Each structure stands twice: as structure tokens, then as C-alpha cells.
Amino acid sequence: MPNRSNPFKDIEELFDRMGRGFEPSGIGMRDVAVDVSETDEDVVVTADLPGYEKSDIDVTAADGRLTIAAARDETSETEDTHYHRRERTHREVRRSLHLPADVEETAANATYQNGVLTVTLPKVQSDDEEEGFDIDVE
Structure with a gap:
């Protein structure tokens, strides 16, 4: 549904979706499904990584973007095991997204429970006085 209050957000989301088509692809490369929510204090990103x-997960926040990457090595095969089908091999996923607000990247934290990654990024708190600089007119 279009965002009536900020049409540029719709354009940005369109470019994000189009840009994902240019990321490296191949066997095992898949997208990460995410939810991005915002409170007065934080931006919260929740991602499914079952x-x-x-130790397989790498999360980076820089320049207003959050990048989530995960890589799982293939399971070791024992000599006495005969597989009829083997689909659980090396798998890599990656997702990079624009954050909806300025955040304190160094104060971010992440938790991973039951296949769900939750990244909490505190927003930059600014005073109204600091949002601009008064210029005296002479």
C-alpha cells in the first residue's frame, strides 16, 4: 500500500527491492525476511534465520544501513552414513536495508533465539535547538 505521508519512502523501498536483484546469487543464496519497527527510542529489526x-551470523550497521549476513557450512558426513537425499549443505543469506531513522550504531545490540534475530538500534536523540544554526541577518 502506498505511503501517503512520505511518497519518497515508497520510491526508496522500490529501489531496495530492485537492488536485491543485483546481489550475488547462486545455490544457497536467499533473501532474509525482515520486519522493521520503530518506537520513540529505538529502531527494531527482526529477521528470520532458522x-x-x-557464530554463523554477522550484523553490521553503518551509514544508515543495516546488513545481516549468515553462512552455514555443510554438515559433516560420516563413512557409515548413506544419504538418499542431501539438501542441507552450505547456505548463505544476506540482506541490507536502509534504516528509517538516525541511530546510535555503537549502542546497538542483537539477540538470536529460536531462529529469530532481533537487532535493537537506539535512535539518535536530538534537541530542537541543535537541528539548525541561526544566521544573523545584517
Whole structure:
């Protein structure tokens, strides 16, 4: 549904979706489904990453963008195991998205429970006085 209050947000989301088509693709490369929500204090990004360990996940926040990447190595095969089908091999996912507000990147934290990654990024708190600079007219 179009965003009536900010039409530029619709354009930005369109470019994000189009840009994902240019990311590297191949066997195992898939998108990460995310929810982005916002409170007065925080921006919260929730991502589904089932089947990964915490050590497999890399989260980076820089320049107003959040990037989530995860890579899982293939499971080891024992000599006495004969597979009829083997689909659980190396898998990589990556998602980069624009954050809807300025955030304190160094104060962000992330938790991973039951296949769900939750990243909380505190918003930059600004005073109304600091939003501009008064210029004296002579």
C-alpha cells in the first residue's frame, strides 16, 4: 500500500527491492525476511534465520544501513552414513536495508533465539535547538 505521508519512502523501498536483484546469487543464496519497527527510542529489526548458530551470523550497521549476513557450512558426513537425499549443505543469506531513522550504531545490540534475530538500534536523540544554526541577518 502506498505511503501517503512520505511518497519518497515508497520510491526508496522500490529501489531496495530492485537492488536485491543485483546481489550475488547462486545455490544457497536467499533473501532474509525482515520486519522493521520503530518506537520513540529505538529502531527494531527482526529477521528470520532458522538453522543457523549465533557464530554463523554477522550484523553490521553503518551509514544508515543495516546488513545481516549468515553462512552455514555443510554438515559433516560420516563413512557409515548413506544419504538418499542431501539438501542441507552450505547456505548463505544476506540482506541490507536502509534504516528509517538516525541511530546510535555503537549502542546497538542483537539477540538470536529460536531462529529469530532481533537487532535493537537506539535512535539518535536530538534537541530542537541543535537541528539548525541561526544566521544573523545584517
